[in-house]
Amino acid sequence: MIAYQRLLTIDKTAKLPAYLQLANQMMSLIRGGELRAGQKLLGTRQLAQFLGIHRKTVVQAYDELLAQGWLESRTGSGTYVVENLPEIKPQPLVDGQKERRNPAKTAGFSFDALPHLWRPALVSGQELHLDDGFPDPRLAPLNELTRAYRSNLLQGNRYVRLGYGDTKGSGWLRRELALYLNETRGLKITEENVLITRGTMMGLYLVATGLVKKGDNVAVGALSWSGANMNFLQAGANLLQLPIDEHGLVVDELEQYCQKRPVRLVYLTSHHHYPTTVALRADRRLKLLRLAEEYGFIVFEDDYDYDFHYLSKPLLPLASADPAGTVLYCGSFTKAISPAFRVGYLVGPENVINHLAQLRRIIDRQGDLVLENSFAELLQNGVIQRHLRKSLREYRERRDVFCELLKTQMGEYLDFQIPDGGMAVWSRFRKEINLELLAEKALKKELVFSNGKHHDSPSNALNSTRLGFASSTVEELEKCVNILRNIILKGA
Incomplete structure (x- = not known):
C-alpha cells in the first residue's frame, strides 16, 4: 500500500483526466515490472481511499486497462494483471535511484552516425543578417x-x-x-x-x-x-x-x-x-x-x-x-x-x-x-515574372550599395569581386582576422553571418565566406557593415 502511494500520484490541476493519469501510471508499472503478471490489484474502493480520489475514477481507470488488455477481471476474486505478459524484471537501484535510460533521448538500439550528414540547419531569427544569399520575403x-x-x-x-x-x-x-x-x-x-x-x-x-x-x-x-x-x-x-x-x-x-x-x-x-x-x-x-x-x-x-x-x-x-x-x-x-x-x-x-x-x-x-x-x-x-523583374532591380541596387560599403568601410580587411549576379558576395578576409571570432561577436550584436568554416578543407583554411545582401534593405546593410567594422576596430 505504501508502494501504491509512492508510485501513483494524481495531479488534479492537469488537463489529462484523473482516470487516464492513473491508467497510464499503472501501465508504466506493468511495463517496468513493478506490477507482475498475475498479480492481484487493490480493490477500487481501497485504492481510491489510499489515493484520495473518488472511487469512480479508479473504476474508470480499471475499465480502461481491462479494455486495452492489461488487466483481467476474475468473477468473485478481483482484478489482476493479465497472466500472458512476458516476465519483466524491475531495473536495479543505483544510489537509491532507478538506473533507467531515457528513451526520449537515447535509443535502445545502435546505429552509425554518418559524419558527412552533419550540417547545421540554417534557421532565420536575427534582425540583421548577411546570410548565404537568400531572397527578401518582404518582396x-x-x-x-x-x-x-x-x-x-x-x-x-x-x-x-x-x-x-x-x-x-x-x-x-x-x-x-x-x-x-x-x-x-x-x-x-x-x-x-x-x-x-x-x-x-x-x-x-x-x-x-x-x-x-x-x-x-x-x-x-x-x-x-x-x-x-x-x-x-x-x-x-x-x-x-x-x-x-x-x-x-x-x-x-x-x-x-x-x-x-x-x-x-x-x-x-x-x-x-x-x-x-x-x-x-x-x-x-x-x-x-x-x-x-x-x-x-x-x-x-x-x-x-x-x-x-x-x-x-x-x-x-x-x-x-x-x-x-x-x-x-x-x-x-x-x-x-x-x-x-x-x-x-x-x-x-x-x-x-x-x-x-x-x-x-x-x-x-x-x-x-x-x-x-x-x-x-x-x-x-x-x-512570378513581374516579381522577378522587380526583385532584380531591387537586388541590383542592394548589391551596388553593399559592394560600395565593403570597399569604403571594409576594404582594408577583405577582398572581393563585385558579383555579376546572385545574392551574395564571396568575401576573402585578411588572414589576421579571426572570422570565427568575428561571427561570434557579431551575433552578440544581433547580426548573423557564416564564419565560412564549412568552405574549408583539411589542408586549406580559406578564411572566406559568403555575405548575402539581397534579404536586407539598404539601411540594414549599412548597419551590418558598421557592426563588422566596429568589432574589427575595437575588438568588441
Whole structure:
C-alpha cells in the first residue's frame, strides 16, 4: 500500500483526466515490472481511499486497462494483471535511484552516425543578417499567392484538386514550367520532361539515389555546395574534386580524370558558381558538353541564382545546348520567392524523369498539389515574372550599395569581386582576422553571418565566406557593415 502511494500520484490541476493519469501510471508499472503478471490489484474502493480520489475514477481507470488488455477481471476474486505478459524484471537501484535510460533521448538500439550528414540547419531569427544569399520575403507576391492558394483550395472538383495526383507533380505546373523554361532558358521541353520536387535538395537526392551506385566517381568543384556533396557521399560515391578558378570549373582537369577512370556524374552551378559566384566560361561549357557525350557521364546542372543576373542577358544554361541528353537541370522557387515554399523542378529526358518519379513515390507520394497549382496560376498570369523583374532591380541596387560599403568601410580587411549576379558576395578576409571570432561577436550584436568554416578543407583554411545582401534593405546593410567594422576596430 505504501508502494501504491509512492508510485501513483494524481495531479488534479492537469488537463489529462484523473482516470487516464492513473491508467497510464499503472501501465508504466506493468511495463517496468513493478506490477507482475498475475498479480492481484487493490480493490477500487481501497485504492481510491489510499489515493484520495473518488472511487469512480479508479473504476474508470480499471475499465480502461481491462479494455486495452492489461488487466483481467476474475468473477468473485478481483482484478489482476493479465497472466500472458512476458516476465519483466524491475531495473536495479543505483544510489537509491532507478538506473533507467531515457528513451526520449537515447535509443535502445545502435546505429552509425554518418559524419558527412552533419550540417547545421540554417534557421532565420536575427534582425540583421548577411546570410548565404537568400531572397527578401518582404518582396514576395504573397497577396497574389494567397488568392491563388485560396482559389485552388476551394474551387473546382475537390476530389480531384485535394486528392492523389501524378507522382511527377501537378500537370498544370509542369506545363507552365515547360513554357517558362523554354522562354527564359532556351530549353526545348514539354511537361513530360519535368518532375516537380520540393526543392533542389530533393532533386539531388533522387538523382544520387536513382542514378549513382556505390563506388561511382562523381566530380565536384574543390569549392562546392556541401548539400550536393552530402547526397553523393550518402549514395556511396567517390568525390573527385576539380579546381575552381576565376572562370569556374577547370574542365581540362575533368578531361584528364575521364581518360584515367570512368566518371558517372559532374555536379556544377554553371551560372553562378557556389560559393564564389563566378560564371562558367563559354569555351568550358562547350567542352563539358562534348566530354559528357564522349564519355557518357551525367551533368547535373544546378539552376542556382539564374534569375538574378545584373550586367546583361545571362548565359543560357548547359541544358539549352545539350545535344545528347546528358544534362539534368534542377532548380526551385526558394531563391526566387522564399525558402518557405518548397516547390522545385528537375528537367531531363523522359525516360529518366519516369524512372525518378517512381523513386520519388516511395519517399514522398506527392508534393503540395494545391501549392503547386497556385504557382502554376502565378506563372500563367505573369505574376512570378513581374516579381522577378522587380526583385532584380531591387537586388541590383542592394548589391551596388553593399559592394560600395565593403570597399569604403571594409576594404582594408577583405577582398572581393563585385558579383555579376546572385545574392551574395564571396568575401576573402585578411588572414589576421579571426572570422570565427568575428561571427561570434557579431551575433552578440544581433547580426548573423557564416564564419565560412564549412568552405574549408583539411589542408586549406580559406578564411572566406559568403555575405548575402539581397534579404536586407539598404539601411540594414549599412548597419551590418558598421557592426563588422566596429568589432574589427575595437575588438568588441
